[in-house]
Amino acid sequence: MTAPRTGNDARPRLIDFWHDLPREGKLLLSIVVFQFLGTGLVLPFHIVYLAEVRDFGYANAGLLIALQPLVGLVAAGPGGSLIDRLGPRTVMATALGCLVVGGVVIASASTLPVAALGLGLNGLAFGIEWPAAQSLVASVVPSRIRHRYFGINFALLNLGIGLGGIVGGLFVDVERVITFQVIYLADAVSYLPAIVLLLGPLRHVGGRVVAATADDGTPAARVGYVDVLRRPGVASVMALGFLASFVGYSQLNAGMQAFAREVGEVSTRGLGLAFAANTAVIVLLQLVVLQRIEGRRRTRVIAVMGVVWAASWLLLGATGLVPGTAAATVLLAACASVFALGETLMQPTLPALVNDLATDDTRGKFNALSSISFQSAAIISPPIAGFLVGHGLGTAYVAVLVVGSLALGLAAVGHLEKRIDPRVNGIVADEPTPAPGDAHAAPTLPASGIV
Template sequence: MAWLRSFWSGLPAEGRWLLAVVAAQTLGRGLTLPFTIIYLREVRGFDLGVAGALMALVAVAGFAATVPTGRLVDRYGARGVLLGGQGAMAAGCALLAFAAGPWTAGAALTLIGLTFGAALPAFNTMIAAVADGDVRQRFFGVHFALMNLGIGAGGVAGGLFVDVEAPATFAAVYLAEAATALVAMAVLLLPLRRLRGRAGRGAAPGAGRDPAPGPREAGYRAVLRQPAARRLAAVTFIGVLAGHGQFQVGIPSFAREVAGVSTGAIGLAFAVNTVMIVVLQLPVLSAIGGRRRTRAMLVMGGAWAGAWVLLGLSALGAGDLPPGAGPGAGAAVATAGLLAFMAVFAFGETLLQPTVPAVTNDLATDHDRGRYNAVNAAAFNGGAIAAPAVAGLLLGLDLGAWYVGLMAAGCLALCGLALALERVLPPEANGVPATAAPGAR
């Protein structure tokens, strides 16, 4: 706790208000995130194909928004872009609350997706405007822990409130999410009104900024010519494809249809993931401070590969068990494997979130930071689009073992990508001072 108090006291006021924006956003998001597919299927009565296509609109719209968002952030500042994104979120959630037909729901989910496409580059740029160095890395980690805490708390509250037999309860949680977006907008308009969110132009005092206005903002081609930027984007894409992107479709489908885990156990597993992130994030941040960020990515890839092996073993509960095993042994093995997967995977997540965004912003200059963050966001959204397609294809063909093997192989590939990134990454961007780089761990 002393570490957290030191971090909090060392933040400028703008940094504390940014965390307030995170709290408002994620609490509102948690109210609806686990229940949108249920709302579309069981409340609005859309068939599975239509509901799946509507859910895909969120990722597609987010991916499409990243390129223009990066340009807008670099030209006009992140605060205005984030304001626009929160306005779109409020409108999308309010519209979804009353979406009786698929076209209205599609428009609402597209607005929500545009928000996600704008939020990642804009918010990461605003963080870079108020913190640098090790404080920046810690901010990204605290941001991730707070985000999980907010989504977890919102999910519990939403689960206790919504009822498919009472459609008005779903309308209420979507309107509540719209209200939290308005709260975030109020913080951006009032306490953060002086923070443009572009380091070097209206940034907080002491934040990293160029000594003088630099050249005209670099285009995406210039960013992608940098080997470090390309390799970092590859880390993000594979990390989402074999990691975060599997949480909505692949992991619950494998657990339910291959391992035979109960829906209650799946809900418990997601709660374990959230709790582990909240508990582990601060100690992990303390442990990786001053160390090479690429080595943290290396450990993350290994941990995730091991987690996928644990998930594969959970399927033993659906197969043959040793003679003498009790009637409930299969379910116990499957549930234990899933819970272990979620716990180990959470540890890897606490290594990913403080490192990749920090590397992205330490590679960037004040004049192309929006584009660097947009490239990383595009890689994230690309992985989010590919992940359910890969999971659906393999699990639909009853290739559960191949699915787990491919995901584990992808996580091992992350280890190789981390080492390849380390070879081209400046020491400062890798989290160690240049003078300490030769002997840094």
């Protein structure tokens, strides 16, 4: 697959990105590992803590954990409007404050209502923090290097989660509630450096966006979510995000585990190995992938991602051919590793598409819609996966994921690519702009690599 390159054919070096990155962007990247170290401490142990350590039982624990994304989904819409009114920095600092309080509450959650309060606070915070963070990044990082920022941020995020998971696994003991309280309190503390940055060195960025004005100088009518969705390409990008979540992350966090245990008969240790492999591939390959996709059409990068994810789900299906064996464990680790390669293609592209489509005064709503599309799929995917796997329809489950992944790639190239501006699609050429009316014209420059 080929596409126009920007400028000459030389691939950018990491040092070039760091040199071009504004001071504010460097500060934001500097705290990512520490913040997500706290996330990694608690992420693998929510269900164990609530069901076994706090003795709420698995049924109640499942309901409590479901509360978090549900609250986040409800909060995302109003949160996007607040971001556009107050600015992303204020909203993000408030959300991080909620996460600090939520972590403290969960650490002391000896009763169901207290646990629900803590998880509800976390859900509220995550519902507005993600679009606020994306909007803040877009406000300080230039569009031409924004995709590289998102990619490097993703690698650092996974490094933090991976290290946190290792430390947490070595530290916690289900017989000692204090060990779980410590990791939840440590998770709360991990958000404090970001709050200090936002209230201190970054207090001058991400502020209230000046409202647009009409031609006569009067304030323009405020843009709503329906207006945003009517803009060219927006609904298509959000639908793409929903599909990517449905056949991607939602399955990695639920369906893949269910299939591996029920059909592939992989041990819990094997599951841990698969997730470790997933994290390692992201950390090792993200920078390499960033160089390879530089200057390529983002829609075509997503198309390659769809093919890669389809291959990963075929590997998952293969575990069912050799259930309960070491080969099944190896195939699951391969599935998670190949899936991780797809993740390194998606993370620099989809967030960049969303934020390049947005304007400064609507960026909060754009990122909120993106968050809603992902969280909606995350809510409906586990029940669908559970139904198919639980009713002996494992082959149908894998087929749905493979077909869905390929459909994702086809939709990106065959549908979305025709509806967005080449600039939004990552093509910024040095040559003159094509003549009016020649919507698909683009300069043809030397190309190489995977896209």
